[in-house]
Amino acid sequence: MSYIKSLSTLYHTMSLPSSQEGRLALTLGAVLLGSSTFLLPIAYRDYRLFKSYGPGGLPSNVFGWFIVRAFFQPFKREMISTDEYVNRTNAAGGHEHDGFLALSSEQLVQRSSDGRPVVGPHAVPQRQLTQIPEQDIKDKLQAEIEAFVARNLHLVKFQKSNLERHANGVFLADHIPRNKLARTMKGEAAHVHSGNDHSLHVVLAPADCKTVIDAGWAQRHGFAGTKAMTFFALGTRENIPSEYILIYAPRTEAEVATVMEIVTASVKNMSGREDVR
Secondary structure: OHHHHHHHHHHHHHOOOOOHHHHHHHHHHHHHHHHHHHHHHHHHHHHHHHHHOOOOOOOOOHHHHHHHHHHHHHHOOOOOOOHHHHHHHHOOOHHHHHOOOOOOHHHHOOOOOOOOOOEOOOOOOOOEOOOOOOHHHHHHHHHHHHHHHHHOOOOEEEEEOOOOOOOEEEEEOOOOOOOHHHHHOOOEEEEEOOOOOOOEEEEOOHHHHHHHHHOOOEEEOOOOOOOHHHHHOOOOOOOOOOOEEEEOOOOOHHHHHHHHHHHHHHHHHHHOOOOOO
16 A cells, blocks of 8 residues: 555656646756756857957856857847949049059959858857868968068057957058048058968958958958947947958968058058058
8 A cells, every 4th residue: 555655656756746836847857957958069169269350349158158148149230232432432532532552453352263161150259160261371361460560660569459459450651641440440451361361350441341241352351330339348449430341361472462462552541651561
């Protein structure tokens, strides 16, 4: 009899809740368990992808990943359209209308046959996942950037990037007067993502933004032209301008030369000077 009584007690213990609240709690628990079983592997893969970008403006850890996914991602915009640059160049004149790029037709089509690289889905850091250059091309790009700064000390200097923090950026020299765009960027004209893919961020004139995006050489930053930075910094930082552009990593020495022309155009745009060597 005691054995039968024990089975009866176990049965009643395992029975479904009789109250509506109990059944609801059980249902929610089952849904949460099923969702976590499905979502946790997806979240882990997404975190691993975030980690693969290497160092950036935020910590490359689970805290940085959570901040990006939970708070930054809703502010990310599309990055390929050029209508806003057309509207601005149509309303402007002089160099602002023409831009500063001096690329040949051969340079513009260098990337056309391969298409754009795949860029990571996270709002920050903005990194490409495919078409990564070999180490010798990475070294060549870094050497060219250093030589560029050495040739142009009358205009620029190296300084820790305000946005990336892990690498030096090309900044306007302290004595160079700054236009509104340069003040917004705190003088930062370009930086290389030297910790990983060796893509770059630059700040181009609107006409040049259209040129490089249409040619398949670039895309906007996901925050460019949005109010994300001011929102997250509670008004203490300027928003990233729409001219803040990701330049895809060069894969050949010829493409390194093209990238350096783009960096030159960025410095001209920020400084208003033509004597860039």
